[in-house]
Amino acid sequence: MKIKILKEFKSSRVQEFKFDFKRFEGFHPFELIDEIFNQKLPEPGRSEKIKYVKLKIEKMKTSLLLFAILLMSSFGFGQKPSGKTETVVIQTSAECGECKERIEGALNYTKGIKFAELDVDSRKLTVKFKNDVITLDEIKKQVSQLGYQADEVKADQAAFDKLPACCKPGGH
Incomplete structure (x- = not known):
């Protein structure tokens, strides 16, 4: 599966990347976190890895949010209301x-x-x-x-x- 990712650089030009998910299976996502959050321009060839890490982080955020919602809702429905x-x-x-x-x-x-x-x-x-x-x-x-x-x-x-x-x- 290939997708096109557009990234705008400081020079206002737009560059097109082809991203192959299978190529990065097993890639450790925390390796590039400093580059992602500090907004540094990656060295050549690493931009695909950065995009992959960003996608992984977004998926983790979504998964954690869903898990938190399910956990909270189970507490609400799992207990009987206490009587007087x-x-x-x-x-x-x-x-x-x-x-x-x-x-x-x-x-x-x-x-x-x-x-x-x-x-x-x-x-x-x-x-x-x-x-x-x-x-x-x-x-x-x-x-x-x-x-x-x-x-x-x-x-x-x-x-x-x-x-x-x-x-x-x-x-x-």
Whole structure:
């Protein structure tokens, strides 16, 4: 493949070059960078190499620009929007320190829950969670499946029956 390249010299004359891409395969493009950017006139026979280097640099710039655009767009589409973090207080039927360990232990290892803390004296469970990962109803259901009441959600009877006596109402 041959193309014609025109270059205007300081003497205002135009010279025509024939450029053969195959002739310069494997040519190291950084060899002539000083000449290209300092605008020096090349020695005879090197003008084709300079044009080749300029073409390579333009291709590299275009490739890098496309790569940067693709990289940035992948960051934008690859992430889920983060949801809000909520903190709620749930009234439970917990009775003792064993209940506290059981509820906190189960909830603190649940995906989407930042922390869960039970105040045994008031029987109030404070839960901080990501609402895009888990819902309040799911948290209450999980507490119910442990055998405890969670606000209006009744305790699962099978789980309640398996609780030790100290964890049942009036067990102390």
